[in-house]
Amino acid sequence: xxxxxxxxxxxxxxxxxxxxxxxxxxxxxxxxxxxxxxxxxxxxxxxxxxxxxxxxxxxxxxxxxxxxxxxxxxxxxxxxxxxxxxxxxxxxxxxxxxxxxxxxxxxxxxxxxxxxxxxxxxxxxxxxxxxxxxxxxxxxxxxxxxxxxxxxxxxxxxxxxxxxxxxxxxxxxxxxxxxxxxxxxxxxxxxxxxxxxxxxxxxxxxxxxxxxxxxxxxxxxxxxxxxxxxxxxxxxxxxxxxxxxxxxx
Numbered sequence: 001x002x003x004x005x006x007x008x009x010x011x012x013x014x015x016x017x018x019x020x021x022x023x024x025x026x027x028x029x030x031x032x033x034x035x036x037x038x039x040x041x042x043x044x045x046x047x048x049x050x051x052x053x054x055x056x057x058x059x060x061x062x063x064x065x066x067x068x069x070x071x072x073x074x075x076x077x078x079x080x081x082x083x084x085x086x087x088x089x090x091x092x093x094x095x096x097x098x099x100x101x102x103x104x105x106x107x108x109x110x111x112x113x114x115x116x117x118x119x120x121x122x123x124x125x126x127x128x129x130x131x132x133x134x135x136x137x138x139x140x141x142x143x144x145x146x147x148x149x150x151x152x153x154x155x156x157x158x159x160x161x162x163x164x165x166x167x168x169x170x171x172x173x174x175x176x177x178x179x180x181x182x183x184x185x186x187x188x189x190x191x192x193x194x195x196x197x198x199x200x201x202x203x204x205x206x207x208x209x210x211x212x213x214x215x216x217x218x219x220x221x222x223x224x225x226x227x228x229x230x231x232x233x234x235x236x237x238x239x240x241x242x243x244x245x246x247x248x249x
Contacts, residue, residue: 001139002090002168004186005082006075007206011061011220013083014207017041020058022197022215028204029061033076037065039210061220083206087188090141090170104146113138121146121173127155130184136161140168140185147173150181150199158184164202165221174209177201186221 007013011028017039018032024042032039040063043056051069053062066073097114104120110129122144132138138161148171150156158164167185169175174191177183180198187193192209195201200217 001166002086002141002186002188004086004204006079007083007086008204010064010079010204010206011218012205012211013079014039014209014211015080016192016207016210018043018211018213020213020216022213024058024213024216024218025060026058026216026218027060028218028220029064030059031064031076031079033064033066033073033080035065036067037063040065042213083188084208086206087170087190087208090168090188091143091172093141093143096143111140113140115141115143117143117145119145121149122171123149123151124154124156125151127157129157129159130162130167132158132160132162134160136163137166138162139166142167142169144169144171144173147171148175148187150175150177150183152178152180152196154178154181156182156184163221174207 009029010031011026012018012030014032017035018030020042043058045054045056045063047054052072053064056063064072064076066076093115096117098116100118101116102109104118104122106122106128107125110131112131130140148169164184169185169187171189174189175187175193177195177199179196183201183203186204188206190208193205193207193211195213195216197214202219202221204221205211
């Protein structure tokens with residue numbers, strides 16, 4: 001697994017901004033740092049009276065930014081640092097089980113659990129399947145030294161007990177999720193994420209530059225199962241403490 005730290009509290013995290021057009025729907029919290037709230041566009045934000053978060057009709061959750069009232073700036077700085085640490089962890093893993101599978105064209109592939117590495121872009125033109133073989137704790141780490149591209153209407157499916165929270169995509173050149181495509185997993189990029197019109201995701205999206213959305217539906221996935229088992233109820237307590245801090249500030 002890849003330890004997300006406090007980044008795992010957010011469905012979307014970005015260092016440079018999150019923008020949307022169309023009727024986007026996001027389940028879970030989103031946040032930006034070190035950029036301020038002016039880089040969250042298209043959401044029609046309403047500031048909470050505490051000043052620590054805002055809300056949007058497009059987000060079932062809360063919206064955080066580096067310029068909000070304390071303790072939000074520190075909380076966001078930590079989450080971004082944890083996101084970067086998770087990226088470095090995923091990118092630095094050695095000894096892949098699968099190297100340059102199908103030269104990066106994964107159309108029609110069924111992926112067993114393991115560490116995958118590509119020195120090229122990875123493209124999915126139709127569909128791929130993650131198959132856990134009956135093991136719901138199976139983990140995938142997919143290292144992409146270029147860009148991840150889902151073509152229009154491309155589809156990622158899960159079988160054999162595979163869980164989206166156990167699939168970690170690390171990409172050095174960002175990702176494009178094509179029109180009406182469907183994505184599963186935790187996407188951690190060194191640059192941008194561009195979700196095109198109608199793309200849907202069971203996912204967490206973490207970008208070290210910007211995230212652009214267009215009439216997308218994004219549902220948060222739980223913390224990775226192995227991380228949840230190791231920490232027990234601690235994650236829930238920390239999230240609860242964060243909520244209380246934002247309400248009391």
